[in-house]
Amino acid sequence: GENVEQHPSTLSVQEGDSAVIKCTYSDSASNYFPWYKQELGKRPQLIIDIRSNVGEKKDQRIAVTLNKTAKHFSLHITETQPEDSAVYFCAASRTNAGKSTFGDGTTLTVKP
């Protein structure tokens, strides 16, 4: 089955700095890679996703890059703000399968 590894497990940055979280996956058939933000006690919220036919996607301060050959994808957050503090999960799944495998999560702390 699919195995997703996520690094780092914790990340602390100063407000205004950039944050990068990296994930690797094992199943070459995976072709959908979402990123979720989860605040304490709440549901995961999709913040950005990328499909395997795209190498990069950007939405304001958030971007995701995908390297299919190396089987890794990364989340980039620029100009971080305290409200970006949360746990971030990456995931991987195959089209039409729906089932996602999640990384272990990264706790991001943005210090004011």
Add this chain to the structure above:
Amino acid sequence: GAVVSQHPSWVICKSGTSVKIECRSLDFQATTMFWYRQFPKQSLMLMATSNEGSKATYEQGVEKDKFLINHASLTLSTLTVTSAHPEDSSFYICSAYSGSTPQYNEQFFGPGTRLTVL
């Protein structure tokens, strides 16, 4: 985006009792729903895939007789934790996807149910 609700949001029960958790898609039909379990400061662990009109598919290591799943309609799936024990205490989250492109892979998560077994 689509809305998924869960009920109850939290429940406390005595050891040995059964607890039913409902997951509803409010504004779309969900052919497939997923049930996850999340321990504090840990990732989401997929327990089972619930398919409308057929038996659920359980992940390895998940006891199907312990965690009963019923997907009776295109908008409702239920998870029943039978004979609950303290080790079943956890945060249970459901998700759903409608199967329609281009959102085919996007999962919409419920708010979660905090189960505490005394």
